[in-house]
Amino acid sequence: MMKKILLLMTLCVAFLTSMADEGMWFLMHLKRLNEADMQKKGLKLTAEEIYSINNSSLKDAIVQFNGGCTAEIVSKTGLVFTNHHCGYGAIAELSTKEHDYLTHGFWAKNYGEELKPKSLYVRFFVRMDDVSKRILALVNDKMPEKERQKIINQEIAKIEKENSENGKYVVSVKSFYNGNEFYYFVYQDFTDVRLVGTPPNSIGKFGGDTDNWEWPRHTGDFSIFRVYADKDGNPAPYSKDNVPLKPKYHLPISLKGVQEGDFSMILGYPGRTNRWMPxxxxxxxxxxxxxxxxxxxxxxxxxxxxxxxxxxxxxxxxxxxxxxxxxxxxxxxxxxxxxxxxxxxxxxxxxxxxxxxxxxxxxxxxxxxxxxxxxxxxxxxxxxxxxxxxxxxxxxxxxxxxxxxxxxxxxxxxxxxxxxxxxxxxxxxxxxxxxxxxxxxxxxxxxxxxxxxxxxxxxxxxxxxxxxxxxxxxxxxxxxxxxxxxxxxxxxxxxxxxxxxxxxxxxxxxxxxxxxxxxxxxxxxxxxxxxAQEQMDDDFQGAFRKYIAGFLAMNPKGKYYPDANSTLRLTYGTVRALPKDPRNDADINNYTTLKGTIAKYKPNDEEFDLPKRLIELYERKDYGRYADKKGYMPVNFLSDQDITGGNSGSPVLNAKGELIGLAFDGNIEAMAGDVIFDPVLQRTISVDIRYVLFVIDKFAGAQNIINELTIVE
Incomplete structure (x- = not known):
């Protein structure tokens, strides 16, 4: 009997701890929990190069985009890449029947042509720290939930005020493991963000609702914005006198492409998972x-x-x-x-x-x-x-x-x-x-x-x-x-x-x-x-906190991560194919091609129409320097990182920290991923950065944008 109990406990730990490439990890814990494993799998960087408080690092290029997506800084003049569907609201707001940027796309040729939506912001992550002991020292399990939460909220207000530097920063204290741990996060918000470029819907939203959550995909899901600041580099309301932001760090972009088994990682702001749900x-x-x-x-x-x-x-x-x-x-x-x-x-x-x-x-x-x-x-x-x-x-x-x-x-x-x-x-x-x-x-x-x-x-x-x-x-x-x-x-x-x-x-x-x-x-x-409902809610919250604490206490040496809650996380894994699919013309079912895009083309169809120029470029095989070495034009690719909503627009980075793609979706076979990670089926679908650059350069002719980027051949 004891052997059966021990087996169940082992299964429980396996379920709740890291499995294969499972995990949405805090950056401040990478050195202790993840660095050795990541380097074993191919990472060429140190944890300090990813997250540093005192020096510029990868985290300085990652921003939360308008509260619900992720984006990345890709130039020394504040250029931002994110998903087309993340910028969709701003693009729609700026569109009219006469200037329909959703349908026809938009490409600014210079700073003066960039368009300012009414309300759009990016949030830079500055630092984080653990305040669990400080907060939990003030409460106990005998307190009613309302009293407990009141005391916690009062202390949270103090911590946020202490670290805001008189309003310079936005500080947020978050609960993790349903109130078993607490961390504070320091951010800086920039509200002058302008549209620089977007492909037409027929590229950026190709496949529409039919292809949403599906693989194989052929979607050019990207849009481009720019962050502006005052002349001293500080956040400022929109003004014609503002200048492009000079960021602490921007991501270099790799044209080397991806291969099955390549190490890759994603930094972003996953919105919500419920892995601890009963x-x-x-x-x-x-x-x-x-x-x-x-x-x-x-x-x-x-x-x-x-x-x-x-x-x-x-x-x-x-x-x-x-x-x-x-x-x-x-x-x-x-x-x-x-x-x-x-x-x-x-x-x-x-x-x-x-x-x-x-x-x-x-x-x-x-x-x-x-x-x-x-x-x-x-x-x-x-x-x-x-x-x-x-x-x-x-x-x-x-x-x-x-x-x-x-x-x-x-x-x-x-x-x-x-x-x-x-x-x-x-x-x-x-x-x-x-x-x-x-x-x-x-x-x-x-x-x-x-x-x-x-x-x-x-x-x-x-x-x-x-x-x-x-x-x-x-x-x-x-x-x-x-x-x-x-x-x-x-x-x-x-x-x-x-x-x-x-x-x-x-x-x-x-x-x-x-x-x-x-x-x-x-x-x-x-x-x-x-x-009566309030009392039930209180009883449940107390029980759920103990439920998670119990699993943690069963194996205190386990390697755990908390549920996503729109805080910056890192997840890592490899470029990884799904089983061969006859719908995909690719040699290995971990990427798709422009040939496959053209095969889906349906003239005048809301979801599968394509611009005439894109078809002409395909027919001429005019891919410039963005084609794969095998000659095809890559569009999307698969990897096995652990992501969810909010990761849309997140940078997919190679072992050197170079940008190789933009994450934009998951596969429907692993849709239970918000509740339970599936190490066999879970995939991230990303737009290949080479397709992004091909559309910007060869399709749109926006050489001014290409010239801003740090491109690694």
Whole structure:
């Protein structure tokens, strides 16, 4: 019996520690945990050359891009490479029907032609440090969760203030292992970021939703921006007097290409993983939460698409929002399929059985004995709530007017109740919100999206918002007329009505507004938390913290990494093929070629059309110095690093730290990767840097951009 227990514990450690190329590692721990292994696999650098506080290093070239992606500095004048889909929102914002940069691309010939989106920033990582002992010394497990969190938040505020240098830096203290460790991160933000170049959609988004998360891929998923600073190199608001940033470090670019088995590494800002999620949580996502998310997303997408297909201006204005919804729609369905296929919950449950046996030992029982029971009871009690909440989340992500009237309406109520001096301070914020929300809004689309989402919500979500239930009873669960009339009567139906309200504010007008009442009901339900639910949440948080602590305590010498949470990490591995695929013309199924791109070409197709010039370059085999030594033009390649959302745009680096590609996707076979790493199937899909340079140089003729780069032949 003891041998079986030890075997289960060994399996548990193998599951939670580094497997093959698993792991999203802190840079400050590379010397201790990873340097020797990385160098054994081929790395030519030291940990100090990757992360140094006192000297320039690789980390100085890696930036978080607009809070949700990664990018890299590639020139001494602040040039930034990231994914096309990461820059998509900014490109769409700058596009018009007359200057449709999404469809036709854009290439600035000089600094003066570069375009400034309204809101775009990059975040440089300065340093990090461990403050676990300092924070955890102030709390104990006997405290209620609210009291514990209050004390932690107070100490976090002190740490962030101490390290901000009077506002020079942005400081963020993050919890890891669900409150078992704490680290602070120091950043510097630059907000003057301008568009330099982007390929047309037919290159940057080639394959569309059909190829998303799929291999083989043929997508030129890149865009180019530039960071500007004041004359002293400091962050500054947009100004014509700002100058291109002179970074501490920029990445050299290699034209040598990739081979099967080559060492490679990725630095970036992975957004969120749930590798420590309990089995019951996996079951909840697969059976309740994700199916609701998928269905609500598809309803919103279909409603948007009906209007986008009829009007190019509408298509441009909603392209970014649609793309964001579509990406997660396919992701969540892929998660359902992968987690089900691999019996991930059952595998995790076996590990939890080992944890429970360890927890039942006399020396562990008081601390860990009831942990799994509390966790399992929590998920059983919240399954239906998870289903409801994800239908609602799908609506809020798809429909602007599900949330906007509530958010804007509360600002209007504050305005209406204020005196003249207070109104003068409030009104700029309100007008900015109106401008941002209505400038490109298309009301027929918004009416249809909200109508279809509400129809789905009342039919499928279960314990719905009371006011929405009243309306559904009155309209027989058909919101077509209800929403149409609401838009006609609401002050939120147009900017003219909103401006009229600002001239003559009236509290009752907002409170009785039909769109405000719908939106307020949805947001109130979204934020709803009964005392009983709050207590369950507290009990669960305490149990989940002990759950992770228990796994760590079972093998204190293990090599662990925390879940991703949008902090800078490094992951490493090799260029690695998948089994041969007849759809790929490549000799080895670890790369794709321009020949394969052309084979997918469908004239005038939204997803698989191609620019005439790209086809001509292919027919002439005019690849310049960017062709592989075997003569083909590479497009995408595979490696086996451990990445997730937020890594989009991350640099893929070779053993010398030279840029060889931009990570932009994963493969759908390993879609369960946010919950469990698959060492056999997990792949990163990247655009080969040679294809990026080929498009910039040979396709676009943007030699000025090529001249800025440090290219290693």
């Amino acid at each position: 089995a019951a949580g996996i079951d909840q996502n697969v059976n309740y939460a994700y199916p609701a998310w998928v269905e609500a997303s598809k309803v919103g997408m279909d409603a948007m698409k009906r209007h986008m297909e009829k009007d190019q201006t509408v298509n441009i204005n909603y392209a970014s929002q649609y793309s964001g919804v579509a990406n997660y729609w396919k992701n969540r369905q892929g998660m359902i399929d992968a987690l089900t296929k691999h019996n991930t919950a059952a595998s995790k449950r076996k590990l939890e059985n080992g944890l429970q046996k360890w927890a039942n030992k006399k020396e562990n029982k008081a601390q860990y004995g009831d942990v799994l029971q509390t966790i399992n009871s929590y998920y059983a009690a919240t399954n239906e709530k998870a289903r409801h909440d994800n239908y609602l989340i799908g609506m809020l992500r798809s429909s602007t007017f599900a949330a906007l009237p509530n958010n804007l309406g509360n600002a209007l109520l504050q305005y209406a109740g204020a005196n003249e001096a207070q109104r003068a301070q409030i009104v700029p914020r309100i007008k900015a919100l109106i401008q941002d929300s209505y400038e490109k809004a298309y009301m027929p689309l918004e009416i249809d999206v909200l109508t279809d989402e509400l129809n789905l919500y009342v039919k499928k979500a279960g314990n719905i918002a009371p006011y929405i239930a009243e309306l559904a009873t009155a309209n027989h669960a058909d919101f077509s007329q209800t929403v149409k009339v609401a838009f006609e009567q609401s002050i939120f139906g147009s900017t003219e009505k909103l401006n009229a309200f600002l001239a003559n504010p009236n509290v009752e007008l907002v409170n009785n507004d039909p769109l405000f009442k719908i939106s307020n009901a949805l947001l109130t339900k979204y934020r709803e938390a009964s005392p």
